[in-house]
Amino acid sequence: MNDPIPWNGGGLLDEVRRRSGTEPGACFQCHKCSTGCPAGPDMDFLPSQVLRLIHLGAEEEALGSRAIWLCASCEACTARCPMEIDVAGVMDALRIMAVDRRTALPDARGKRFNRCFLGSVRRHGRVYEMGMMAAYKLSTFDLFTDVGKVPRMLAQGKLAILPNRSGGVGQVREIFRRAEEEE
Ligand code: SF4
Ligand code: SF4
DSSP, X not given: OOOOOOOOOHHHHHHHHHHHSSOGGGOXXXXXXXXXXXXXXXXXXXXXXXXXXXXXXXXXXXXXXXXXXXXOOOOHHHHHOTTOOOHHHHHHHHHHHHHHTTOOOXXXXXXXXXXXXXXXXXXXXXXXXXXXXXXXXXXXXXXXXTGGGHHHHHHTTSSOSSOOOOTTHHHHHHHHHHHHHXX
């Protein structure tokens, strides 16, 4: 791993490093993660800015940001980072920290989306997008936003009507069970 720059994020930097298993201090603000982030246009802080908040020890801003809940864990940022920082892992770590500290969410929809996503993975061993989106829409009463995109996504094979259960669903459920035990 590359040598970290000695940023002064103190406790926040140390905790994110420990929880994510990567070195956020190595970030030199090239912004490659941000330019490749599909959720970037809707974020209040771009991924590189979230890294900067960590360097500055700005815990309230980092854990209270919309960005960590809009992150889709696509890992494009991780793949693009020249310093081999697992930026997606950093976003994961910040979400977990926000939940642990009961940080007030800027937008409750992010947490609902996260719950529906994880519920789908737990049930099927992988995400079943159609079912997950139905659960999310029902939980927010926002039934019609984006509905016009569904036919095109179906036509392009981006959405399946029926779930395709993973052969490893038992192992996935075991992971959830252990995580709950640890909590
Ligand atoms: S993992 Fe999250 S932060 Fe990284 S590129 Fe994807 S959406 Fe953006
Ligand atoms: S790509 Fe890596 S080094 Fe560049 S800003 Fe993002 S986290 Fe920092």
